[in-house]
Amino acid sequence: MITIEKLTKYYGSNRAVNNISFTINDNEILGFLGPNGAGKSTTMNMIAGYLPMSAGKVTILGSDISKEPVAAKKNIGYLPEIPPVYPDMRVKEYLSFCAGLKRIRYSERKDEISRVMGLLKIEDVKDKLIKNLSKGYKQRVGFAQALLGDPKFLILDEPTVGLDPNQVIEVRNIIKDLKKDHSVIFSSHILSEVSAVCDRVVIINKGDIKAIDTIENLEKKLGGSLTLHIKIKGDRTKASNIIELTNGVQEILSIDAEGNDFFSFAVKLKEGEGDGVKNAIMAELMKYGIQISEIYSEKPDLEAVFVEMINKPDDKHGLLDLLNGTAPVNETGEPDGDEEPGEDDTDEKEDDE
Amino acid sequence: MFSIYKKELQSFFYTPFAYIMTALFMFLFTLMFNNALGNIDHPVFQFTFPDIFYNVIFFFIFLIPILTMRTFADERKFGTEVLLMTSPVSVIKIILGKYLANLTVFLFMIAGSSVFPIFTHLHGTLIMNQLICAYIGFFAWGAMFIAVGMLVSSFTENSIIAAVIGEIIMFVFLFIDDFSRTDFIMQYPKLQSFLYAFAAQPRFAYFSQGFIRLSDLVFFLSAIIICLSWNYIAIERRRWKRG
Numbered sequence: 001m002i003t004i005e006k007l008t009k010y011y012g013s014n015r016a017v018n019n020i021s022f023t024i025n026d027n028e029i030l031g032f033l034g035p036n037g038a039g040k041s042t043t044m045n046m047i048a049g050y051l052p053m054s055a056g057k058v059t060i061l062g063s064d065i066s067k068e069p070v071a072a073k074k075n076i077g078y079l080p081e082i083p084p085v086y087p088d089m090r091v092k093e094y095l096s097f098c099a100g101l102k103r104i105r106y107s108e109r110k111d112e113i114s115r116v117m118g119l120l121k122i123e124d125v126k127d128k129l130i131k132n133l134s135k136g137y138k139q140r141v142g143f144a145q146a147l148l149g150d151p152k153f154l155i156l157d158e159p160t161v162g163l164d165p166n167q168v169i170e171v172r173n174i175i176k177d178l179k180k181d182h183s184v185i186f187s188s189h190i191l192s193e194v195s196a197v198c199d200r201v202v203i204i205n206k207g208d209i210k211a212i213d214t215i216e217n218l219e220k221k222l223g224g225s226l227t228l229h230i231k232i233k234g235d236r237t238k239a240s241n242i243i244e245l246t247n248g249v250q251e252i253l254s255i256d257a258e259g260n261d262f263f264s265f266a267v268k269l270k271e272g273e274g275d276g277v278k279n280a281i282m283a284e285l286m287k288y289g290i291q292i293s294e295i296y297s298e299k300p301d302l303e304a305v306f307v308e309m310i311n312k313p314d315d316k317h318g319l320l321d322l323l324n325g326t327a328p329v330n331e332t333g334e335p336d337g338d339e340e341p342g343e344d345d346t347d348e349k350e351d352d353e
Numbered sequence: 354m355f356s357i358y359k360k361e362l363q364s365f366f367y368t369p370f371a372y373i374m375t376a377l378f379m380f381l382f383t384l385m386f387n388n389a390l391g392n393i394d395h396p397v398f399q400f401t402f403p404d405i406f407y408n409v410i411f412f413f414i415f416l417i418p419i420l421t422m423r424t425f426a427d428e429r430k431f432g433t434e435v436l437l438m439t440s441p442v443s444v445i446k447i448i449l450g451k452y453l454a455n456l457t458v459f460l461f462m463i464a465g466s467s468v469f470p471i472f473t474h475l476h477g478t479l480i481m482n483q484l485i486c487a488y489i490g491f492f493a494w495g496a497m498f499i500a501v502g503m504l505v506s507s508f509t510e511n512s513i514i515a516a517v518i519g520e521i522i523m524f525v526f527l528f529i530d531d532f533s534r535t536d537f538i539m540q541y542p543k544l545q546s547f548l549y550a551f552a553a554q555p556r557f558a559y560f561s562q563g564f565i566r567l568s569d570l571v572f573f574l575s576a577i578i579i580c581l582s583w584n585y586i587a588i589e590r591r592r593w594k595r596g
Contacts, residue, residue: 100360
């Protein structure tokens, strides 16, 4: 188990990671989700022991990474954002060097190297110079390096970037297979990937944790409400009146005109409502002679969860606001592209989420 | 540590790098050797290897930084520093592994130069003890400069800059001797002796005359230790403040 307690990282006066805590359980795939510059790589670098933390603690199987780095690092395989490969080495040489670094016994090295090469299907390039490999192969060589020595924990920073769709699926399958006797923490800004592979998700933005939960729970928590899409032929005002007045409808999100007399409605239902409302609307519309050409309900997907989570106002407020009881509900900042979030809310108090 | 040592050696010897360096070194040595031979006007044919070494050192200032410039700069450039830092190997062992590898290439270069004494021995007589002392001095000098070059390499991710700064520092080490003997510095005897203490050249001169003085060995050894420790601090410091 990896325990992360109150991890904080400052770059100068910029706070890249702010007081985050979570655990990675055994045999679990934890997704680490956030926009660019959210502090994902910084956090992973700290967990892997590359960057020292400004405050906080990372414990890997009982050994503190900053106090017993060698013992802690033995249990970690790390694939950074840029695969750490030497362009002038051959794949086999490189892996044998890494095996040496990880103190794999000389007698076991050969088997171990062929095992990881088989796993990532890089046997056919084993005698090539790494600089001549494509991005996808380099990525896989870097991944192979992380798997050497069969470490208990794997930290993968965007492992599928630069791979073709086929390879993406292969890598995902490898990660799923690893679950049997490993824990994986893997970062991504691609939602479908996280939802396809991970057991739990940590959503992070601007150095703050926005949510830690399973994907199902997140979906439930955020929008228990379904969205109903209705396409009708007939009078638009009449239809919208009917829909609005039906019990269980929260609001009409949008109305789009589609050609002659056709209108598409997107209707947000109240929480917990579902087919009953759908049927009621259908019955009402038909009663007033409005033809329904299409009707379906839609669950909120992870994408919506993600966007909402990231743009969610912070639970922390200025001290004054707290005292006056007028905590602001703003901060819908766009995820920005730069690597170090330039937040200057250092004097804000934080409540645990 | 051994795997880092091995990897560094591979990067020198699997590429033409070490061979070209050695060839260049041999070429310089040949020029000096030929000069020495050509200048013989004494009826007893005589020249000294220490003198040749002495001249070669000047060119060595350009060679050593080229040898060491990539040591840490390239690790940063290719992002492979992460690999080293996250593997269960301590930073000290990483530094030592790399230092020993550089030292090995340096020994390889020196070994090439042994052709000339052997050649001389075949056709004349050698003063063995002086030659051995000169080699020891030369080695100590090179070992110190390698440590300096590695230190500089850990400051930057541009290997060319590392080489140039390394050369400047080595020039300072070489010319501090002459500088401390200028009239201006001579006015301040304390400053003079302080500067002179840093001069590596006169220490080599002792070696080349066949003296192995403890103080000289201590000088070179402590310079190496200081540079390598500083190297360690520089790497750790950058990890802490990186941003």
